Amino acid sequence: MPNHFVRLVAIMLFALAGVFIIDQNIKSLFVDGFRYYTECIDFILVYNKGVAFSMFSWLAEYLKYLQLLLVAGVLVYTLWLKKICFAFPVGILLGGAFSNIYDRFIHEGVVDMVYWHCGFDFAVFNFADVMIDFAVVWLLILNFKPHLCKN
Numbered sequence: 001m002p003n004h005f006v007r008l009v010a011i012m013l014f015a016l017a018g019v020f021i022i023d024q025n026i027k028s029l030f031v032d033g034f035r036y037y038t039e040c041i042d043f044i045l046v047y048n049k050g051v052a053f054s055m056f057s058w059l060a061e062y063l064k065y066l067q068l069l070l071v072a073g074v075l076v077y078t079l080w081l082k083k084i085c086f087a088f089p090v091g092i093l094l095g096g097a098f099s100n101i102y103d104r105f106i107h108e109g110v111v112d113m114v115y116w117h118c119g120f121d122f123a124v125f126n127f128a129d130v131m132i133d134f135a136v137v138w139l140l141i142l143n144f145k146p147h148l149c150k151n
Helices: 003-031 062-081 084-106 127-144
Strands: 041-048 110-116
Touching: 003 041, 003 062, 003 084, 003 110, 003 127, 062 084, 084 110, 084 127
Parallel strands: none
Antiparallel strands: 041 110
């Protein structure tokens, strides 16, 4: 295996593992009973059976398998591209995605806990969701500004 490919895989795996471990540890606090309430943001426990805003919850058990296929596609495509600049954001995205999918296998749904309700009610979300959003923005920037990705 070329050194370039090994480096790509290593970066992705470390980012994936880091996000997964951090997210699962945060979620375990809430599953074990931690709650905190303020005027604008509450830290509560919600099991989301769908995706963003509970969409596709009607897919029930099939949703986690569909998500696994989509995540596998992202992984295969990234490995096929062989661009190191995509390794870290894709690793972050995969870490968040695998953590949320893991929740679907272990709990009643994805463990969400951050509820913003200051000025308007927002969806309840978790650390993995934030990391996925961050990774998507990063990947969009890399795709629309190809000069930032030199390899």
